[in-house]
Amino acid sequence: GDAIFIRTPTGSQVLIDGGPDASLVLSRLGRRIPFWDRTIDGIVLTHPDLDHLTGLLGVLERYQVQTIIYRHLPSDSSAYAHWQELLQSEGATVHQAEAGQHVVLDRGLELNVLHPGPELPAGEAATTNNASVVMRLTYGSVSILLPGDIEAVVEQQLLREGAPLASTALKVAHHGSCSSTSEEFLRAVDPTLAVISVGENDFGHPCEDVLARLGDIPVYRTDNHGAVELISDGTQVWVDPKR
Ligand SMILES: [Zn+2]
Structure with a gap:
């Protein structure tokens, strides 16, 4: 899978995809984001295959995310249904x-x-x-x-x-x-x-x-x-x- 974390010079944090394993991506993020910081400025889902999506579900549950970028696709996987639910509850700005x-x-x-x-x-x-x-x-x-x-x-x-x-x-x-x-x-x-x-x-x-x-x-x-x-x-x- 893919999980690409970007930290900008002034400390903005963006995650592109989350890899196949929520606990793995959360532990890797934990090494880069201070434990008291529960916010991520933006996440991008490139496409809803599980080796990109699964980790992001855990990230959305753990962190408060401001902006989410993805492109909606017809997909009937339960993980994608969970993604849609989390988008509703996250309160993030969502861009197609x-x-x-x-x-x-x-x-x-x-x-x-x-x-x-x-x-x-x-x-x-x-x-x-x-x-x-x-x-x-x-x-x-x-x-x-x-x-x-x-x-x-x-x-x-x-x-x-x-x-x-x-x-x-x-x-x-x-x-x-x-x-x-x-x-x-x-x-x-x-x-x-x-x-x-x-x-x-x-x-x-x-x-x-x-x-x-x-x-x-x-x-x-x-x-x-x-x-x-x-x-x-x-x-x-x-x-x-x-x-
Ligand atoms: Zn892939």
Whole structure:
């Protein structure tokens, strides 16, 4: 799963996805948020698959969240029904994500939504993964592309749309799945480093072909490196893997 925590220079806190395990994400947040602070400024759910959603349910129960960004999808999972209930009771401002939106998190630090557009992907592309909210975080001249779990078909769409993809760092889509991170997309992103958020799984993530396509780009994998922290002053990025 994915869980990406952002702390801005003035201390705003944003969490993108919550991973598959509420107790795990809560304990990791507990190391970064002082125990007396029960507030999170914003959370983003990229898509309602359980390896992104489950942890956020625990986060919504524990923390008071001000702003929630997601894109509603038809889903009949009980976890998604629970999410909808928590949205009602949280009292947060809820935004439906759509390409073109941007959220200013701090001075010079922005989160831009690149996908989905007004219409969700249709036909063969109509999967939960392809409806992922894709975002690009920019801070000064540093940027991080956060493509959720999109597959090659949406990567192609973003290329056709001329979306701003070039980024300093890439969170590799869909845990390094073979069906994502196509060569053309990777060329457009042209990252100086890549992070693969992946745990033990039966899907063969990350895929050997994706690792080969990444070539000599330094790759940090959460299964090998533990949590991967990126620290930036807006001109450079330092990587601090936790193992
Ligand atoms: Zn996933």
